[in-house]
Amino acid sequence: MAFSRNQSLFFILTLVLAVLLVNWLQPKEIDMNVSQTRTIVVGGGLAGLSAAHTLIQHGAQVLLLDKKPSLGGNSMKASSGINGAGTEAQSSLGVSDTVEAFTADTTSSAGQLARPDLIHALTSNSAESLSWLSSNFSIDLSLVSLLGGHSVARTHRGRGPPPGFAITSALMKKLDTLPAAEVIKSAHVVRLLEANGRVTGVEYETNGETTSVQANAVIIATGGYAADYAPSGLLAKYRPDLLGLPTTNGDHATGDGHRLASSLHASLIDMDEIQVHPTGFVDPKDEGAKTKFLAAEALRGVGALLVDADGKRFVDEMERRDNVTKAMQEIIEQGKGPIRLLLNADAEKELKSHCDFYVSKGLMKRYENAADFAKDTGVPNAALIQTLAEHNKYASGELKDPFGKIHFHNGQFSPDGVLLASWVVPVVHYTMGGIHTDASARVLSAEGKPIPGLYAAGEVIGGVHGKNRLGGSSLLEAVVFGRLAGAAAAEAK
Template sequence: MAFPRTIVVGGGLAGLSATHTLLERGKSVLLLDKKPSLGGNSVKASSGINGAHTAAQQALGIQDSVEAYYTDTAASAGTDLARPKLITALTSNSASALSWLTNDFGVDLSIVSRLGGHSAARTHRDKSGAPGWAITAALMKKLTALAETDGARVEVIKGARVVKLLEEEGAVVGVEYETGASTQTARGNVILATGCASFSLCTVSLKQKPAVATQQTFSATGLLATHRPDLLSLSTTNGDHATGDGVRLATSLTSLAPAALCDLDQVQVHPTGFVDPANPAAKTKFLAAEALRGVGGLLIDGKGVRFVDEVQRRDVVTKAMQKVEGGEGRGPVRLVLSEEAVGEVKKHCDFYVSKNLMKRYSDAKEFSADTGIPLEAIVETFASHGKYASGGEVDPFGKKTFHNATYNPDTPLHVAIITPVVHYTMGGLSIDSSGHVLSSSSAPIPGLFAAGEVIGGVHGQNRLAGSSLLEAVVFGRIAGTSAAE
């Protein structure tokens, strides 16, 4: 059945990408977001967005290919959980997604880094130090301008909580939503772009209507408690908006077969969340961007000794950190950056220092005096890392990629205490490679599409750094195209 407009639920990068794609195809859009402002978790992303065989890579002489990116993603996902069609959709559309951001929205993605688990430098960012904000803000700005000049084609309603999907004649035909005390309905194809699948601070049950988070704790009835109770003791980087609305809505269909879910036990624990010295037990923590390790940051234990390849995959680094912090009792873990490393992510570091999450020391001696870590251990760690980088010795942790590898104990250092944090959900709604939400019988649910972190199956057991923003853009565009057709 034909509808005058498509309804996009969620105003993060996936929802914005879907909205702009629909508008480009001559469609009308109603964008609903329950928060007073758009952006979601997308604005927090600080490492960058992946792309293979991009214009920026070619300009910098970086050799990469879609095939290599596919291989890295499949290896990270794991043999049992890698889904070739979804990985192909992600990786084969990466270069065009970045071109779209650059050409249509003026986003600068000229800086390219190699992060953990990647065989080439392919994580793009701008010079601001906040690529998630730069990308998402560019799409928000253009959408705001369009809404002001062509309100008949695009309407944005903030503070609108979608509470129900409307079903009719074997299809999803719209939504019911609340704005304050008012309940309204809107008809159209629906794209769910609601973000994190119920693993935030106020994680909710699938059968429980979510409420705004008011307490700093995980819900005892939520998906995290059900599928990964071992993670309840950790903090999170997610905001209070990430309450799994899309999962709840799609699995609550009545006349239609409810949506299928996948990989709900696959939750990414990011290795580096900042420990705020003023509130070390805080349940919500700032993310220490993966870019900090990508530019040459070192991880050391409480005795000043390295214990892992810093640019390994996130799951590998997290496991090593938890071993150090837990059974071996060698914590806390610190992230250390040289002046050369800081020079590449200066705006990141300036921000972290301003928030008292990172501290600058004039040299290793001052660092040692402040922390009690033996100066000799720090000096030895720096010297041995330099030998591994030069090829004089083999790194015992298998590190082969070195960047800004020389650490001089007589020059300034930036240091932060870090700990693993619940960061991303690889599980969520099952979709096909066209963005259709699938039912329990693996059939597309007519009129229902999804994109972004609410979907599952793209990353398997582990998401590579830089692939979350890409997933939002690629599958937002795919869902928008499919809904338009």
């Protein structure tokens, strides 16, 4: 039986479709350990959360991986505030500030390691980033204070919980409601995947299994290495002199992101620049604890004094962190410790939520007057009363402070008034060094060229702060560079 030409074509097409249908219906061999997503964010602190939200706002799908059972990282602990120049809150309070002034303060703090492009990215995006937090997440940032090293008040916080918790938890809660975001906790990223010179995903371990995930781009937001005390760790490699100090960091801060980026020959910069914060609380119940709770710089911002074992001041409490730390270490080396931080009732009222928390944890103690404090601690009462009287004269302008102090917020101390006191010591707090990125958060190779598909944000990056970070700029760095990384990664092809 002969077929016409049209019948032959019809028969062939039918046969082809039948074969395709059979193949499609056959069970496929699926690798359950390989999945796909558009963009991967490694790390669930404020930088990673800011990147994830920005990606979603740009229409991207996001997979966020964090090696801990819960998100938040060190961002949850930040308690002084977040910096912003030219903000609505400043304007409403009559504070005149500019990006240029913020840039000048940050450049001065960074010293000879100042990098203008990264500093400008931080400061020029500050007001917009605070507005983004307020408008998208209903975060209260209406209070503004002056911290050490700043020429004007620009560190923002709200009336409720400490700012790190308030900001980070708000972003965490909203992310849970977004269908474009998938979050996997207890997922330890162990390798970056690449093909043809481009980062194409990650490999992570969870529940004893290894999973490979493909992606358009990867953002590293794993934090610093200020808890990497291992004998072969990054602290031992770059700053062995700090191994004897306690840290304020959680045990997740071990430089994972630095090692991941280095495996692809990314550039690391300023790795020996590590900030020792002057004030970490000594818990009387566990004086030798390696991990200590931070005594926020906001405490000195509202007027706290630092006194030695003789009840005498020894530094301008509003100096930059590095200078206050140096003065404290000299006092301790001279055998004049312990050093105590003192607040009056006015300062307590202004920072009530902080103080209530510290008192509840046994890190701060309330005394009815100077005599009670002196009796309990062994500090000479007469010397302490003299110190307070002299400080009152400096605050009123009657005398000039010998340490150069010019900011005296809540500066009047009465020996008969309430004192809140804490034992404080210097603590390893923040790593200024890290992965080298450009001002768009693209990770740079040793040759200074962007590594396609790889971005970084938050404390894991280096060079933004140079030799010293200003208080209030850690949360800002996380938000600014998280948003920059998210925006850039959303455009990755």
